[in-house]
């Protein structure tokens with residue numbers, strides 16, 4: 001049997017650190033509100049002219065390749081998860097393909113928002129198990145600071161999001177004891193408008209006009225409390241789905257790496273599922289919500305900090321716009 005495993009991890013974070021106090025100088029918010037409601041202390045904002053979503057993804061990919069002891073030419077396929085590609089088209093994956101000396105391989109963008117990294121991991125896992133590819137680069141990268149309006153009307157959204165990138169090399173293996181055990185993907189499109197960035201979109205002829213900007217319909221909109229309520233149900237559900245599929249129990253978990261949406265969501269999952277806090281990775285205080293990048297950044301940091309040992313059982317889980325939600329269970 002062919003399985004797949006994570007052979008290398010990497011991330012890239014833009015240099016500019018933005019504090020809650022920096023934001024509260026620009027609109028009506030406060031460090032206390034942001035910290036209490038989300039757990040966020042700082043986030044990173046990209047530097048125009050230096051960083052793009054694809055260039056940050058490329059930097060993360062370089063680190064993942066190095067950690068996997070591979071060269072760009074060893075990669076067979078690129079998958080790029082993002083809600084903030086450099087261009088409306090082409091996708092970001094082809095821009096990574098041209099940035100490093102890859103062969104003329106397939107390059108696919110995945111649009112699953114906060115679940116994008118796990119969706120991409122699942123796609124990579126299937127290609128590898130089918131015997132089609134041996135080494136696949138999976139990237140999650142976002143520039144979101146420029147879709148936030150630092151204003152009162154956008155304040156509940158603007159305080160939560162940040163920029164960053166993470167990457168993983170997924171590699172074929174025959175080792176049944178160290179591999180991706182399973183992935184589980186879900187969606188519920190009836191909630192598509194509960195977390196949405198509508199314009200510029202293709203539904204109207206002029207795509208963008210002054211009225212849209214005046215009404216703020218070019219800004220992301222989130223029904224925050226509704227998203228929160230769904231998230232705290234779907235996270236435990238999809239984590240249990242992964243454990244049940246492998247005849248494993250919550251107590252068997254060594255590490256849970258949830259998408260970093262809100263510290264209160266992470267704490268809620270931990271308490272509902274009775275998982276010790278030290279087994280749950282949280283770095284939202286540093287980076288805010290980086291959407292498709294949050295899981296690979298958190299996983300890479302956990303690995304760098306020595307929190308991951310050979311043979312550990314690791315669960316990745318995400319919930320976000322779509323709604324989409326997903327989990328992956330790994331034996332490291």
Ligand code: UT7
Nearest residue numbers: 029030033037114155156159224225227228231261262320
């Ligand atoms: O990653 C994708 C998935 N996303 C998520 O999972 C996010 C889920 N939702 C959340 O994390 C939370 O709902 C938020 C952090 C977005 C909001 O927290 P909340 O506790 O649900 O606050 P709320 O939206 O119910 O607002 C409470 C109050 C309101 O004032 P009133 O009506 O009680 O007077 C808001 O106007 O807080 C006010 N508020 C703010 N105050 C200061 C909203 N945003 C801010 C702000 N600063 N930035």
